[in-house]
Amino acid sequence: MPRFFIDIASENIAWPEIVIKGDDARHIARSLRMAVGDEIIVCDKEANEYRARLTKIRDEECTAEILDSFRATSELPVCVTLYMAFPKGDKLETVIQKATELGVGRIVPFESSRCIKRPKEDKIDKQLQRYRRIAEEAAKQSGRALIPEISAPMSFEEMLKDATALKKAIFCYENETEHRLGKIISSLCEGEAVSVIVGSEGGFSPEEAARATEAGCLSVTLGRRILRCETAPLFVLSAIGYQLELLN
């Protein structure tokens, strides 16, 4: 069933009526060619979902009548923030799409010493808009109840401060041999928040790895093979979903 996210704050919900505006309205009227009486799922961005029946369809505004509401069940039991060092080309867009499918809660791009691509000051707002569109599209497609937040880029030190604030922080490091990812993921409890920090193509410098440990991150290995920088975050998110949704 088509899925839409509305902003509950802006009073789009006046029980039992929901108002859908902008691109979503046009999407319902034009692309999806839906008819009055068709059903949709509406998410209020606070993990509540509503099954609703369309009562009015216009390009600029659609209305729907709420049939029932329920708490979303499609979210990971933990809140994962992915800190991703800027990779080359459009890899970050792929990571945002796939990480959203896999249940990420928030994505924060950051700069590290081995980043080849760095965001241009004047382009970053436009880029963030694009990243947020990709996250919203992926959230709809994968049946998420929340759209992952895409935060503005941070420096390495800002990222460490953010990642270690009240959270367990996983630092994915190719030279780590002692600690394994399972040690920290298998210890996660429902409702907990966890940070996942992944480097760009060159990985992290030994200095950055030392700083991360010093700041309270747990440096871990992702296994026996060298994963590309865009594969590593998907591996960790898959492991978290597997451990918490499919194992026990």
Added chain:
Amino acid sequence: MPRFFIDIASENIAWPEIVIKGDDARHIARSLRMAVGDEIIVCDKEANEYRARLTKIRDEECTAEILDSFRATSELPVCVTLYMAFPKGDKLETVIQKATELGVGRIVPFESSRCIKRPKEDKIDKQLQRYRRIAEEAAKQSGRALIPEISAPMSFEEMLKDATALKKAIFCYENETEHRLGKIISSLCEGEAVSVIVGSEGGFSPEEAARATEAGCLSVTLGRRILRCETAPLFVLSAIGYQLELLN
């Protein structure tokens, strides 16, 4: 260290000398601009690795002296065959690259009722060559000791027969609610072979799901969110690597 795969059968190893021909030789001489005395890793496609020092460098043939040899440690403890229904566009190439990084042993494309893209008879040999190049490149980059085999496309029934022969077979099915992936993955033992069957964009028809169960596959859910067809195999391979290399 640069990594090369040689065919042990073709007597390229005459202890302590290794001969490297063709593209790899050109790659050493031209692209990598390596010098006599530089070290390389050579894999014999039977999970043996050799550290060797270059003794002669020519575009058409390089020789190296074996310094030591060891059993590869970069392979998954189980042998995973991925059966992937033809997806749209070039998604299969992405899956081959990422699945190789994640340790897949063999990839078999197949046709299912909801495949939109089907291989053209006259194009398939060229396609397979391309798929195998992608697998070899990804194997080198990720430090694999083996290059995953890319098999010729199968029909749905041929695939079921192949997937269930002497192997546990995981059938990834979006409508499965009872069995979870963890049930079968957590039961895998070292050295075991396992089949992973993933559908194309449209997933599988109820008839295909019934046939798979009938043939001995275990139909499983991959969790609470709808994964794209190119994400699902990477999720399962990540879960297998996590369970067997990082959890216990």
